[in-house]
């Protein structure tokens with residue numbers, strides 16, 4: 001039985017990959033015309049306060065090993081694989097051969113879980129590992145052209161599902177309830193969750209990465225090496241005319257938005273050493289950027305909460321703290337967020353408009 005109120009609506013605060021995935025899950029269930037996404041930054045923008053355009057971006061074993069992270073990865077892989085099969089060019093998601101090496105701290109639980117579902121998964125024999133590496137796996141990953149993928153999501157949400165986008169910086173979470181018809185707010189504010197009034201989560205912190213965007217069309221393979229004090233990766237960017245992202249760093253607690261020449265040199269040295277295809281021919285450096293992964297002690301926060309707005313209890317679903325995994329885990333996190341809000345969503349009208357994927 002539906003208890004829907006024809007005016008009830010949904011607000012999503014944040015237009016990064018996390019907010020866009022929540023909008024997608026809700027829109028796929030028919031709520032598109034009832035959704036408003038409010039964000040200071042939207043796809044197409046660049047800012048150090050907007051992490052999503054800076055992602056590499058691939059599916060990898062760097063995520064956590066708690067049950068949530070394992071489940072989100074599995075759901076995210078299935079989601080991205082579907083996009084890569086059904087609309088690779090439109091969504092800028094592609095299947096890519098991948099290798100990951102570990103020098104130490106081999107995440108056995110993660111590997112065991114991933115071995116179940118990753119396409120073409122195999123453990124590499126010791127003789128195939130580079131010097132100093134203790135363990136390695138090969139599988140088919142999904143690579144994502146991050147800035148183009150978020151633009152694809154925004155267009156699809158707006159044009160196929162009727163989602164509204166409003167560019168606005170809110171002074172606090174309470175302001176997301178300014179429309180009296182709002183039944184629930186999804187808080188997808190990334191790094192801002194640490195300071196945004198109404199959230200102010202002290203567990204949040206940035207993890208800085210510097211990346212070098214290059215043009216190296218001969219590079220077809222994704223390679224990552226996880227070291228004790230370094231993270232080296234080479235990710236060919238899908239449907240980008242041969243661009244490749246070279247990285248990088250995982251600098252916990254570092255919120256510096258500058259880029260450094262010595263880090264660029266270090267990245268170029270490590271990546272050319274690791275990837276044979278980068279040594280085959282010279283390549284052009286196009287730009288250097290730094291991005292801040294919205295990290296959180298204990299992992300991402302996906303849960304329902306209540307806050308007081310003008311003395312009244314209002315419902316919010318938090319969904320932030322994706323760290324270095326917003327693209328691979330975002331769809332699974334969105335499914336959990338929407339599940340948290342199921343009782344509230346019964347009041348929100350559904351539309352017949354349901355785009356087919």
Ligand SMILES: Cc1cc2nc3c(=O)[nH]c(=O)nc-3n(C[C@H](O)[C@H](O)[C@H](O)COP(=O)(O)OP(=O)(O)OC[C@H]3O[C@@H](n4cnc5c(N)ncnc54)[C@H](O)[C@@H]3O)c2cc1C
Nearest residue numbers: 015016018040041051052056058170190291325326327328
């Ligand atoms: C170098 C680098 C490499 C990465 N590589 C990968 C990878 O390979 N794979 C992967 O899965 N992930 C990767 N990531 C991580 C991924 O980019 C993040 O997990 C993801 O972008 C986080 O998305 P988000 O939506 O939480 O945050 P954001 O993209 O930062 O979005 C936050 C949104 O909230 C809005 N907002 C905040 N406060 C307010 C306010 N007061 N009013 C209005 N709007 C507000 C912002 O404007 C923005 O729209 C990488 C990140 C970096 C930096």
